[in-house]
Amino acid sequence: MMCEELQQVRCDIRNSRKMNMRRNQRMVKEEEDEAMDKLEIVDLRGMNLDSFPVNPTINLAAICKLDISNNNLQIIPESLTARLLNVVVLDVHSNQIKFLPNSIGCLSKLKILNVSGNLLQSLPKTIENCRSLEELNANFNKLSQLPDTIGFELLNLKKLSVNSNKLIFLPHSTSHLTNLRVLDARLNCLRSLPQDLENLINLQVLNVSQNFQYLSDIPYSIGLLLSLIELDVSYNKITTLPESIGCLKKLQKLSVEGNPLVSPPIELFEQGLHVVKQYLCDKINGSDKTSPKKKGWFRKLGKCTTFDGVNVRDVDRQGYIMPNYRSIDGLASPRYMGMFSPRRLFSPKSYFSR
Numbered sequence: 001m002m003c004e005e006l007q008q009v010r011c012d013i014r015n016s017r018k019m020n021m022r023r024n025q026r027m028v029k030e031e032e033d034e035a036m037d038k039l040e041i042v043d044l045r046g047m048n049l050d051s052f053p054v055n056p057t058i059n060l061a062a063i064c065k066l067d068i069s070n071n072n073l074q075i076i077p078e079s080l081t082a083r084l085l086n087v088v089v090l091d092v093h094s095n096q097i098k099f100l101p102n103s104i105g106c107l108s109k110l111k112i113l114n115v116s117g118n119l120l121q122s123l124p125k126t127i128e129n130c131r132s133l134e135e136l137n138a139n140f141n142k143l144s145q146l147p148d149t150i151g152f153e154l155l156n157l158k159k160l161s162v163n164s165n166k167l168i169f170l171p172h173s174t175s176h177l178t179n180l181r182v183l184d185a186r187l188n189c190l191r192s193l194p195q196d197l198e199n200l201i202n203l204q205v206l207n208v209s210q211n212f213q214y215l216s217d218i219p220y221s222i223g224l225l226l227s228l229i230e231l232d233v234s235y236n237k238i239t240t241l242p243e244s245i246g247c248l249k250k251l252q253k254l255s256v257e258g259n260p261l262v263s264p265p266i267e268l269f270e271q272g273l274h275v276v277k278q279y280l281c282d283k284i285n286g287s288d289k290t291s292p293k294k295k296g297w298f299r300k301l302g303k304c305t306t307f308d309g310v311n312v313r314d315v316d317r318q319g320y321i322m323p324n325y326r327s328i329d330g331l332a333s334p335r336y337m338g339m340f341s342p343r344r345l346f347s348p349k350s351y352f353s354r
Contacts (some may be wrong), residue, residue, distance in 0.1 A: 007033045015079075039064035039086055046070040052080055065089040069114070072096060078103045084111070093137070105129035116140050116161070128153035135159040142166055151176040163187050163207070168214075175199050184234070186210045192217070198224035207232040209255065223247045234258045246280030 040062050046055070049071040054340040060083040073095040082103040084090070087110055094117040104110075105126030113130070123138065125147045134156050143165040151173030159182040160174075167188040174183075182205045190211040198221050206228060208215060217238040221331040222231075223244020228251055233241075235258030245251070254273055256266075264279045 002170070026307045030044045041065040042067070044068045044071070045091075048072060050055055050074075051078060061085045061148060065091075067091040069093045069095070074098065076101050082106050088112070090114070099122050100127070102126045108132060111135065113137070119288070123147055123150075131156065133157055137161045138165070145166065146171050146174070149173050155179065158182070160184070170194055172196075178202065183207070190215050193218075193219055193222075195219045197221045200225055202227050202230060205230045209234040209236065209258075210276065211236050213237055216244050220244050226250065229253065231255070239263070241280065243280045243283045246282075246284060248277070 010024045033063050040059075042058065042063050042065070045067045046069075049068065051073065052068065054117045058125045059232055060080065063084055064086055066087055066089070068086065070093070073092065074097060075145050076092065078101040081101050084107060087107055089112045090107070090110060091112075091114040096140075097115070097118040097120065099120065099230050100115065100123060102124050103126070104124060105128070107130050111132050112129045112135045113127075113133060114135075114137040116137045118141055120138065120142060120143055122140040123146060127133075128147060128150055133154050135158060136154075140163075143206050145167065146162070148171045150171060154177065156179055157177050158179055160177070160180060161182070161184040164187040165194060167185065168191055170185060170190070170193060172270050177183075178199055178201055180200055180203050181204060183200075184205070184207045186207045186209040188211055190208060191214050193208065193215075197219060202333075203225050204227050206222075207224070207230075209232045212235060215233075216238060218233060218238060218241065220242045221244070222228075222242055224248070225248065230253040231245070231251060232253075232255040234255040238256070238259040239261060240263045241256070241261070245254070251273070252278065254269075256269065263283075263319060264276050268276050268279055311354060
């Protein structure tokens with residue numbers, strides 16, 4: 001009897017805890033909704049402004065969306081961004097802005113930042129502190145580089161648009177943007193792409209077209225972008241597509257026009273994407289009679305530094321099943337850089353004891 005009473009007491013305690021938790025969550029939600037109702041949307045677009053108007057009646061901390069696009073602004077005051085503590089959307093596109101204030105790093109709630117159509121030559125390193133950022137549009141500027149560690153900090157970024165700039169390369173940390181869905185880097189001067197693309201496990205659209213005479217090859221690790229749906233590498237200097245593209249099961253659109261392609265033969269594209277993918281798969285498996293027999297995809301990846309230390313003979317013999325990836329908090333931080341990449345997973349045990 002005592003045992004049954006004890007179990008009943010434990011059950012009552014659990015139910016009480018659940019009720020308290022639900023009540024607390026409901027109270028927090030109500031407080032957030034009440035706070036959002038008090039926030040304001042300020043729309044100052046297309047008003048030929050040369051400077052941000054100083055209006056004492058505007059409480060900058062109460063603004064959730066600020067649109068000052070299509071004006072003649074040359075600077076954004078440090079004091080302005082430092083006080084936009086609750087801004088979620090900041091749109092300053094189509095102005096004459098040459099640099100962003102360092103205080104932009106204070107915008108901890110910022111989710112959408114549009115700075116396209118300005119004269120920016122670089123982005124401040126403090127932008128990495130905008131850890132809620134989900135969309136960054138910096139198209140049509142004069143960017144020659146991005147902050148080196150941008151990918152280690154902006155863990156929530158889903159869309160990165162940097163087309164029509166002067167970028168020579170994308171920083172290595174870009175490959176650690178594990179939540180990224182869209183990467184648009186067309187119309188730049190890209191010489192190459194990061195070699196270890198395998199961490200971009202959610203990437204669906206990759207556009208690196210129109211880098212013209214600069215971009216001549218695509219890393220083999222592109223075959224590990226298992227979520228990729230669209231790939232545009234048109235109008236570059238690419239002669240050979242990586243055979244690993246044949247393993248992209250979700251790929252629905254592949255644009256290659258404007259390249260001096262030798263492999264796959266350009267006429268295959270007229271027969272459809274499925275024919276191209278089959279051709280590349282055959283080359284991986286060594287069943288393509290026109291080329292020497294390959295020793296397996298993972299051996300080729302190892303040569304391209306995507307894998308390191310794996311016993312490729314065992315992989316070739318036994319095969320390999322790619323696990324279902326899940327986003328892990330902190331995966332892209334410097335401390336855990338590469339922790340869960342195939343390079344580490346397939347390395348000898350001694351790697352972990354270093």
